[in-house]
Each structure stands twice: as C-alpha cells, then as structure tokens.
Amino acid sequence: MVKKVTVNTLKKIKENREKFSVLTAYDYSTAKYLDEAGIDVILIGDSLAMVALGYETTHSVGIEEMQIFTKAVAKGAKRAMVVTDMPFMSYTIDISTALKNIGNMVKLGANGVKIEGCNDYILELVKRCTQMGVPVMSHLGFTPQSQNVIGGHLIQGKSLNTTLQILEQAKQLEKAGAFSIVLEMVPEESAKFITENLTIPTISCGAGLYCDAQVMVSDDLLGKFDEFKPKFARKYGDMKSLILDCAKRFNEDVKKGSYPNENEIYKLSDEDAQELEKYIKEQKNVSTHN
Numbered sequence: 001m002v003k004k005v006t007v008n009t010l011k012k013i014k015e016n017r018e019k020f021s022v023l024t025a026y027d028y029s030t031a032k033y034l035d036e037a038g039i040d041v042i043l044i045g046d047s048l049a050m051v052a053l054g055y056e057t058t059h060s061v062g063i064e065e066m067q068i069f070t071k072a073v074a075k076g077a078k079r080a081m082v083v084t085d086m087p088f089m090s091y092t093i094d095i096s097t098a099l100k101n102i103g104n105m106v107k108l109g110a111n112g113v114k115i116e117g118c119n120d121y122i123l124e125l126v127k128r129c130t131q132m133g134v135p136v137m138s139h140l141g142f143t144p145q146s147q148n149v150i151g152g153h154l155i156q157g158k159s160l161n162t163t164l165q166i167l168e169q170a171k172q173l174e175k176a177g178a179f180s181i182v183l184e185m186v187p188e189e190s191a192k193f194i195t196e197n198l199t200i201p202t203i204s205c206g207a208g209l210y211c212d213a214q215v216m217v218s219d220d221l222l223g224k225f226d227e228f229k230p231k232f233a234r235k236y237g238d239m240k241s242l243i244l245d246c247a248k249r250f251n252e253d254v255k256k257g258s259y260p261n262e263n264e265i266y267k268l269s270d271e272d273a274q275e276l277e278k279y280i281k282e283q284k285n286v287s288t289h290n
C-alpha cells in the first residue's frame with residue numbers, strides 16, 4: 001500500500017526546506033505515469049480548456065468537463081495528492097453552489113481543490129471548504145480566470161506595493177485555511193519574499209526558484225502543445241514529433257498493406273477455415289445456377 005501525499009506531507013517538506021513537484025494531468029494513463037515518476041501533486045488544471053479541449057481561454061471549460069477529467073486522473077494517482085481546479089463561475093455565484101460543486105469533486109476522487117483570487121467572498125469560501133473537509137490550494141499573482149479584468153497576461157507583483165498586496169492576500173488565505181498558494185507570473189524576488197513570510201508552501205508557476213514547489217502544465221513539459229509556450233515552461237520531451245512520426249508511419253503502413261501482419265491478426269482454426277471456405281464455394285455455385 002503506497003503512502004498518499006497529504007497536506008501534512010507538503011507542510012513538512014516546507015518545514016524541512018525541501019521542495020515538491022506539481023504537474024498537471026487530464027487523463028488516467030498520464031496521471032498513472034506521473035505518479036509512478038514520483039510527482040507529489042497532480043493538478044487537473046483548467047489549462048485543460050486549451051491543451052485538451054482546444055478552447056481559447058480557461059473561461060470556456062465547464063464543471064461537467066472538469067468532473068470527467070478529475071475522475072480519470074484520480075483513478076491513476078495512487079501516491080500523489082490530486083487537486084482539481086474549480087473552473088470559471090463554478091465557485092463565485094454563491095457559497096452553497098460553490099460548496100456543492102467542490103464537494104462533488106471530492107466525491108469523484110479529488111483530494112483538494114484550487115481556487116483563484118482573494119476577496120472577502122473567497123476568504124469565506126476557503127474557510128467553509130476547510131470546515132467541510134476540503135483542502136484548498138489558492139492561486140495569486142496572475143489569475144487566468146480574471147485576465148479580462150487584469151488586462152491580459154501580465155506579470156504581477158512588480159513593485160514593492162503590489163508585492164505587499166499579494167503577501168497580505170496570501171496571509172489572509174493562509175489564515176482562512178488554504179494549504180498552499182500558487183504564485184503565477186510573479187518576479188522571483190517578490191515570490192521569495194512572499195514565500196519566506198508564509199507558513200504554508202508556495203508553488204511557483206513562473207515565480208522563480210525560491211518557492212517551495214514548482215508547477216508546470218504537462219503538455220508543455222512533454223512538448224505536446226505547440227500553440228504558445230510561456231517563458232517559464234521547460235520542454236523535456238518532444239511528444240508532438242513522436243505523435244507525428246507514429247501517425248505518419250501508421251498511415252503509410254495501412255496504405256501499403258503492411259499493417260496488420262501475421263502476428264497482429266486473429267485466425268480461424270483450420271477446421272473452421274475449411275468450413276467457411278466450403279460455405280463460400282457453395283454460395284458461389286448457388287448464385288451461378290440462378
């Protein structure tokens with residue numbers, strides 16, 4: 001029986017000044033392999049809107065879609081903590097709808113949820129989730145669901161003032177019960193200062209080396225998604241080339257008749273083959289006599 005990563009594991013990692021890893025996954029087999037590779041937290045990010053569903057922004061993904069991917073990933077992750085992103089509008093209408101949507105994610109196998117932003121409503125929601133038994137990963141800095149209000153993909157915390165504002169929000173979220181905070185597109189120095197002033201771990205998404213953890217979208221890491229690449233994404237593989245190569249070779253093999261071969265087919269027994277042949281011959285005779 002594998003020991004599951006929990007909020008306590010992550011807290012201890014920060015206390016020991018060690019680091020943990022977070023990657024996104026959207027399907028069962030990817031989650032299984034990330035888990036096998038030792039990734040500590042698997043996030044069903046709403047980035048799946050773009051990389052798995054082809055939408056332009058995260059706004060378009062719905063709660064029902066997130067539920068399907070959450071269920072699949074949760075089945076594949078045995079050791080890693082599974083955190084699912086609450087999509088746009090699934091948690092901001094009212095607290096009781098939010099808690100229902102969040103509770104359903106746990107029923108589907110999530111061990112926690114991620115919620116963007118910080119205001120009085122979000123602080124109340126984080127508190128209520130924690131009371132309900134659902135760990136909350138917060139998300140500050142650039143928050144993609146608010147990109148229209150922010151005015152684009154803009155770096156956050158670029159001055160002392162805005163860094164202090166993020167820290168203040170982070171402290172309030174920590175007090176409300178959040179177990180960790182993603183800092184997205186925050187300058188390294190600001191993120192370091194914020195990290196050093198919190199007891200809960202920070203997770204860098206383009207926030208430099210000094211956070212307690214690093215997160216990346218697995219499609220960027222694997223070189224699968226090629227429509228845009230954030231500055232902070234590092235490509236460890238070239239899955240796009242692998243997929244293209246395999247699909248092209250399959251296409252050629254099908255068209256020249258070299259797929260399938262003898263080892264890739266099912267055969268009738270000699271007796272059943274003879275019976276089929278005899279039947280075909282008889283059918284031919286019947287049709288030529290008619």
Ligand code: KIV
Pocket residue numbers: 024043044045046047048085182205215216217
């Ligand atoms: O949606 C996502 O994948 C995310 C992470 C990159 C933090 O929010």
